[in-house]
Amino acid sequence: MDQAAILRQITEKKKATTSARARGKVTGLKHKICVISVTSGKGGVGKTNIVANLAYILSGMKKKTLILDADCGLANIDLILGLTPEYNLYHVLKGEKTLKETIINGPGGIKILPSSSGIQEMSSLTMGQKMVLRDELNALQSRPDVMLIDTSAGITENVMYFNMVAGETIVVVTPEPTSLTDAYALIKVLYQRHAKKRFMLLVNMVKTQNEAKEVFFRMAQATNHFLNLAIEHLGYVFYDENLIRAVKQQKLLAELCPGSPSMKCLREVAEKLCQPAQEQENNEIISFFN
Numbered sequence: 001m002d003q004a005a006i007l008r009q010i011t012e013k014k015k016a017t018t019s020a021r022a023r024g025k026v027t028g029l030k031h032k033i034c035v036i037s038v039t040s041g042k043g044g045v046g047k048t049n050i051v052a053n054l055a056y057i058l059s060g061m062k063k064k065t066l067i068l069d070a071d072c073g074l075a076n077i078d079l080i081l082g083l084t085p086e087y088n089l090y091h092v093l094k095g096e097k098t099l100k101e102t103i104i105n106g107p108g109g110i111k112i113l114p115s116s117s118g119i120q121e122m123s124s125l126t127m128g129q130k131m132v133l134r135d136e137l138n139a140l141q142s143r144p145d146v147m148l149i150d151t152s153a154g155i156t157e158n159v160m161y162f163n164m165v166a167g168e169t170i171v172v173v174t175p176e177p178t179s180l181t182d183a184y185a186l187i188k189v190l191y192q193r194h195a196k197k198r199f200m201l202l203v204n205m206v207k208t209q210n211e212a213k214e215v216f217f218r219m220a221q222a223t224n225h226f227l228n229l230a231i232e233h234l235g236y237v238f239y240d241e242n243l244i245r246a247v248k249q250q251k252l253l254a255e256l257c258p259g260s261p262s263m264k265c266l267r268e269v270a271e272k273l274c275q276p277a278q279e280q281e282n283n284e285i286i287s288f289f290n
């Protein structure tokens, strides 16, 4: 099949999904808490930086934004923001602190629920711990409009769980072939074993817009051909030396270089996420914010 035919097939499938969605309840960020997981097959593709900068942008768009650091074994969102939280998710799950006592303020009005690093028992949450987290989130007085979940990489139990409780899932890839094969494996497991159907691809560290298009096409072709699944193209982010500098300075790129081309890409992504009719599709029994 040629490229145009495959793209046509993807578009047709997408149309079918969209009209099915239109028949259902339309919910957008304005009306309901939007829970978005940011995930990847391969590590180090830029999830944490994307989450932090997106949160800053969304917050600037008057969306109350909470980051849940779900990289439970090796958390680092606080590190890239230069914050030193006193308590984290570990204390909440042990029943020692409430979420209110644990959530900290980040730059630009974002709220962060930090996680722990180097605590083995956090790398695979028990059902009881998941329930505690759900109940604590539901008990929050001041609810966010958007919750961004920064997952760890791979296909571990925790990664599956946090992707299942999210209504929307952003899969971050880079042009590296291993990043694509690992992302494909993640999508496959989430789709086949957990019936997750909606995936938005975000291509990070690209040199050109065309490179991003090619990466998306390769992935869409694979999911379409082997899984009969149409994925969405959320956007792309340019490779940016300023971001590397920002990480070293423990500052947000959004603060250090708001005018950089990669920030423009992220603003476009945020705009797209804020468009209405983002369907919430929680299949998990323990979905957040019931």
Ligand SMILES: Nc1ncnc2c1ncn2[C@@H]1O[C@H](COP(=O)(O)OP(=O)(O)OP(=O)(O)O)[C@@H](O)[C@H]1O
Pocket (backbone or CB within 6 Å): 040, 042, 043, 044, 045, 046, 047, 048, 049, 050, 071, 151, 152, 153, 204, 205, 237, 238, 239, 240, 241, 243, 244, 247, 262
């Ligand atoms: N757009 C970009 N341009 C240049 N470098 C980038 C970009 N995005 C990420 N990086 C580099 O990749 C590194 C890893 O980014 P980050 O920690 O956000 O990835 P991650 O996917 O969260 O990793 P992990 O899987 O370990 O949690 C950053 O420290 C930075 O050096």
Ligand SMILES: [Mg+2]
Pocket (backbone or CB within 6 Å): 047, 048, 049, 071, 076, 150, 151
């Ligand atoms: Mg990370």
